[in-house]
Amino acid sequence: MYAPSTRPVVLDPHGAANACTHCDARAHSVCNAVPDSDVARLAAIAVVTTAQPGTTLIQEGDPASHFVNISAGTVRMYKLLPDGRRQITGFAGVGHFLGLAVSSTYAFSAEAIDTVRYCRFSRARLHTLLDDYPAMEKRLLEIASTELVAAQDQMLLLGRKTARERLASFLMLQSRQGVMCQSPRGRFVLPMSRGDIADYLGLTIETVSRTITKLRSEGYIDVPSATEIAIKAPAALEGLALGNA
Amino acid sequence: MYAPSTRPVVLDPHGAANACTHCDARAHSVCNAVPDSDVARLAAIAVVTTAQPGTTLIQEGDPASHFVNISAGTVRMYKLLPDGRRQITGFAGVGHFLGLAVSSTYAFSAEAIDTVRYCRFSRARLHTLLDDYPAMEKRLLEIASTELVAAQDQMLLLGRKTARERLASFLMLQSRQGVMCQSPRGRFVLPMSRGDIADYLGLTIETVSRTITKLRSEGYIDVPSATEIAIKAPAALEGLALGNA
DNA sequence: CGGGGGCATTGATCTGGATCAAGGCGCGGG
């Protein structure tokens, strides 16, 4: 699905400063709170890593020792019940920041969906940086607030929307996030499986599949392949997402 | 249900500094990031207000001009769909802080459930204070992170738990939050109606009512009156909340 | 003390989405 990256998997340690300066994710991320001139300090504490699909980056309950910043690929964040039921609380793409936690342990797990490149920062070291760059702390608060708003939207979806409305909401959200890197207008790739979508929307795989088929047969969307979606009627789909029959 | 407050509804402006120093909520709140010696600065920008049951404190979509800090009573935060379906995203009690928002408008509404006393801070003025008290900014980040964790738990509840598990989770949560001010062990008051509980748990009033009746007949809880609950088997109820049949 | 309005409970029935059960299809490996 993804062409293998042309970048080396393990970066030359001497080139680490460049890794941050040229990082694709920097513009979208916490890191832009650090001025160019000081980016070496950031690079010095960052460890760049690549994770294969299915690999766990963060495990719920583990000591929250690191922050993670995604620079390529997509991650699923989720929580499990003891019997294995799973709720995906969000998908994190390029620029996303994981690992905010007050408690000493992570409150959720995170797994690579496709091949993911990311930076790990020790929590302790980043905190010392934070004291020197108050803008970075402000940025973290902004990030947390944005996620809180998204979480509230998701609660509305999970508590009160029908399967049809959930899929419409999800597809609109993905199109907003994914469209920038895709050529044809309104078309995008879904990196996650039907099972992931189901666990994100609080539905079953079968309901997700059936509902997508229905939306296609009604002309709201095109589904050129299982992992590609094109939105044909964005306004109408947005209406559906908000409950207009 | 609540004895009328012995405090005056409108505080003497000259006593405002005392209002913060002696505030019941201060210990639980952002305000404790400001040292006692400087609490007058906080008091100077706070407006203490009382809201009657049902009053709107914050309206989704309005310009986010203020922060709010609850010092007595309980507030419901919620989002609506255009057709009136409501999802309550949380209940805020003493010490809770409302109004974090990146965007310029509020992402949710907030209404008083019972009589609520609260402080309003202008966002602009609080931001200038924030620059002088970095500890306060850290505290806000902590608050946002804590709420994010709660939101993730709620997504798991809404997406993957049964009605029975939702009620068990809710009652355990309320008992943790409410028990401190109540005399008999494990007993507490629910300030919100069955309709509020339903809209918080993504259920209907009828299902909430039936499920509470069932939990009572099975000996998990006592329901001395519609607004009072006593948990008789906390460990078993906690098990239920996590899906142990 | 009696009447009425709003919330809560309880009962009967219905249904959206879950569950159970086959196939289809694209892709990687031999």
Add this chain to the structure above:
DNA sequence: CCCGCGCCTTGATCCAGATCAATGCCCCCG
């Protein structure tokens, strides 16, 4: 090129919780 394994789709049936419908009960107000 073909086979087999994982997803995905589609179909048939089931059921938890929604909806529809009384009735009960508390509390306020006259």
